Amino acid sequence: MAVETGTRQEERVEGRVWTMRLAPYGRPSAGAVLLSCSRPACPDQRFPEGTAAGRKAAVAHVNTHLAHIRAGGGPRGEAWCACRAADCAWHTPDPDAGRRSGPRPPAQAARCGGPVVLTVYADRAGRLWRIAETCARCAAATPGCRVLDTAAPSPVRTASARTDQIRTASARTEQTAVEAAAQQQPAGGTAADGVAAVFSDRSPSPAADPSAPAAGPVQVPQARAAVVGAAARPAKRWGKIAQRTVPHDLQPDVLRTELIELGDAFRAYQKRPEPDLALLAELHDRKARAFTLWADISGDHSLRHEAQRAEQAAQTTREMHENRCGSPADGGPAVERLLTRTQAAHARTALGYTAAHTPFPQAEVRLVVLMLALRAARNGTGNVTGQDLTGWLQGDAEPVLEQLVDAGWLHLPGTVAEALASRPEDATAFTVPALLPGQPRPFAFGKTTRSKISGWAQKVLGDRKLRKKKLGPTTRLLALYTAAHTRPDGHLGPAEDDGLDLNQAAAFCALPPDQVAEHAGLLITADWLSEADTTANRLHGRLAERVWPLGGLL
Incomplete structure (x- = not known):
C-alpha cells in the first residue's frame, strides 16, 4: 500500500499558475504603474503613461502565456488542482455554510473534483490576472473565473x-x-x-x-450562478452587508431577507458601469431603516451608528444628485456641476478668508493669495509653476510675488525669477506660514474638497472667453465672486430677485461700489453674465448658461 501511494504521488504533478500583477510605481502623483509576472523569465515592465497602458500590456502578456500553453499541449490531466494547493482560497465560501451545524469540512473534501481545466481569472479592479490548472469544481466555484480548455483524462x-x-x-x-x-x-x-x-x-x-x-472528454461545469437559477434556489439564509455577516437565525425573516438583499444590491451597484446617485440614495435609505430595526432587536449600538451613517450617506448622495444632475427652476436642461453644495460653501469660506488676510489691498495680490492659499490649504505647502503664475497675472506676477515674499506671507526655496522659470516637471515648492499645521486651521475641508475647489477656481480664471477679452484681475475676481453665489437657475444671490450685497462684492474685488457695474458689463461682453444690474445697492444678475456648471450653489 505504501508503494502504491508513493508511486501515485510521483506520477502526479503540481498544477501550474501564472500570476500577473499591476501595482503603482514611483510617486503616486506621477501615475506610473509596474507590471510583474510570477514567472522568473518574464521581466518587470514599467508604464509611465498610466494604468490604461499597463492593463493593455497585461492582457497581451496573458494572451502570450496562453498561446505558449496551448502550443505545449494545454492543461495536463495528471496535474494536481492549483486551487487546492492554495487551500481553496481562490473561491468564496459556500453561501449555505451559515446554516450548517458542526465544523466546516476541509476545503479539499468540499470543493475539489472533476477533470483538470485551464482557467483564467481577472479581478474586478483590473490589478491581477491569474492563469491556473485547477479542477472543474474549483473553477465553477470561483467568481469571474473562465474555463478555456479541458485536459484529456489521465490514465x-x-x-x-x-x-x-x-x-x-x-x-x-x-x-x-x-x-x-x-x-x-x-x-x-x-x-x-x-x-x-x-x-x-x-x-x-x-x-x-x-x-x-x-x-x-467531459463537459466542464459552469459557475454556480449560471447553473442554479433563482427560482430553483430556496431563500438565502446567509449573507453579508457592510462587512457584517447576517445571522442565519435572525428574526423576523423579513428583516433577514432585506439585509441579505441589500448586501447583494450594494455589490451589484459597485459593478455598474455608470453611477446612479438616485438609486444609491435609495439603497442607503433602505440600509438605514434595516439597521435601525436590527439594532432595536439585538441591542447592538454599533448597528445604530451604522444606521446613522447610512442616513447621512443618503442625504449627501441625494444632494450630489440634485446639485450635479438637477434641472433649473425654469425647466432648462440638466446641469452637471463641478462643485457640490457643500463644496461651494467651502469655496465661499476660502473667498472670505482671502479678503480678510491678504497683506496688500491690490486685486492682483488678492488673486494670487487666493490661488496659493487653495493649494496650501491642507498643510501650508504646495507646488506652483511659472505657467500658473503668468496665467493668473500675465506680466504682473514678478512684483506681486516679491511683495508677498517681502511681507513674509510667502516663502520660496529660491528667487522669484526661478519660480517664474519653473516648469511642470520641476515645479516650485512654496510655503504659506499662516497655513502650517501649528497655526489655527481656517479651513475644515479635506483633501478631495481642497482639490475640487482649487480646480474650480483655476477653471474660472482660465475661462477661454475671459482670456480672449484679456480681462484684468479685478474683473476676474468679480467672475469668481459671482460664480460662487448662484442659485440653480443661474441667478445671483440666495433668494428670488434678492441679488448680492454690492458693498461686499466690491470689497472682495478691491473696487469702489460705483465701479462694479462697469466690470459687470465687461463680464457680459465675455458671455460670463447674461444680465447685470446694480440698483438699490444690490448686484442683480445671472450667469450665462455656458458657465452654469461652474456655479457654486447657495
Missing part, C-alpha cells in the same frame, strides 16, 4: 479514481448504499453495486461500470 488519475470509488463503495453498509443510489440516480449517475458517485460535471463515476472504458 493514472482515472485508475486512481476507480480504485478509490470501489474502496468507498465496499466499505459502506447495504442501507447506506441503497440510500446513496436513490439520491444520486436522478443527477445522471449509473448505479453499480448500489452506489453511483456523481461529480460536479454530472458525469458518471468510473466506478459505476467496471467494464466501461476510460472516460472520454
Whole structure:
C-alpha cells in the first residue's frame, strides 16, 4: 500500500499558475504603474503613461502565456488542482455554510473534483490576472473565473479514481448504499453495486461500470450562478452587508431577507458601469431603516451608528444628485456641476478668508493669495509653476510675488525669477506660514474638497472667453465672486430677485461700489453674465448658461 501511494504521488504533478500583477510605481502623483509576472523569465515592465497602458500590456502578456500553453499541449490531466494547493482560497465560501451545524469540512473534501481545466481569472479592479490548472469544481466555484480548455483524462488519475470509488463503495453498509443510489440516480449517475458517485460535471463515476472504458472528454461545469437559477434556489439564509455577516437565525425573516438583499444590491451597484446617485440614495435609505430595526432587536449600538451613517450617506448622495444632475427652476436642461453644495460653501469660506488676510489691498495680490492659499490649504505647502503664475497675472506676477515674499506671507526655496522659470516637471515648492499645521486651521475641508475647489477656481480664471477679452484681475475676481453665489437657475444671490450685497462684492474685488457695474458689463461682453444690474445697492444678475456648471450653489 505504501508503494502504491508513493508511486501515485510521483506520477502526479503540481498544477501550474501564472500570476500577473499591476501595482503603482514611483510617486503616486506621477501615475506610473509596474507590471510583474510570477514567472522568473518574464521581466518587470514599467508604464509611465498610466494604468490604461499597463492593463493593455497585461492582457497581451496573458494572451502570450496562453498561446505558449496551448502550443505545449494545454492543461495536463495528471496535474494536481492549483486551487487546492492554495487551500481553496481562490473561491468564496459556500453561501449555505451559515446554516450548517458542526465544523466546516476541509476545503479539499468540499470543493475539489472533476477533470483538470485551464482557467483564467481577472479581478474586478483590473490589478491581477491569474492563469491556473485547477479542477472543474474549483473553477465553477470561483467568481469571474473562465474555463478555456479541458485536459484529456489521465490514465493514472482515472485508475486512481476507480480504485478509490470501489474502496468507498465496499466499505459502506447495504442501507447506506441503497440510500446513496436513490439520491444520486436522478443527477445522471449509473448505479453499480448500489452506489453511483456523481461529480460536479454530472458525469458518471468510473466506478459505476467496471467494464466501461476510460472516460472520454467531459463537459466542464459552469459557475454556480449560471447553473442554479433563482427560482430553483430556496431563500438565502446567509449573507453579508457592510462587512457584517447576517445571522442565519435572525428574526423576523423579513428583516433577514432585506439585509441579505441589500448586501447583494450594494455589490451589484459597485459593478455598474455608470453611477446612479438616485438609486444609491435609495439603497442607503433602505440600509438605514434595516439597521435601525436590527439594532432595536439585538441591542447592538454599533448597528445604530451604522444606521446613522447610512442616513447621512443618503442625504449627501441625494444632494450630489440634485446639485450635479438637477434641472433649473425654469425647466432648462440638466446641469452637471463641478462643485457640490457643500463644496461651494467651502469655496465661499476660502473667498472670505482671502479678503480678510491678504497683506496688500491690490486685486492682483488678492488673486494670487487666493490661488496659493487653495493649494496650501491642507498643510501650508504646495507646488506652483511659472505657467500658473503668468496665467493668473500675465506680466504682473514678478512684483506681486516679491511683495508677498517681502511681507513674509510667502516663502520660496529660491528667487522669484526661478519660480517664474519653473516648469511642470520641476515645479516650485512654496510655503504659506499662516497655513502650517501649528497655526489655527481656517479651513475644515479635506483633501478631495481642497482639490475640487482649487480646480474650480483655476477653471474660472482660465475661462477661454475671459482670456480672449484679456480681462484684468479685478474683473476676474468679480467672475469668481459671482460664480460662487448662484442659485440653480443661474441667478445671483440666495433668494428670488434678492441679488448680492454690492458693498461686499466690491470689497472682495478691491473696487469702489460705483465701479462694479462697469466690470459687470465687461463680464457680459465675455458671455460670463447674461444680465447685470446694480440698483438699490444690490448686484442683480445671472450667469450665462455656458458657465452654469461652474456655479457654486447657495
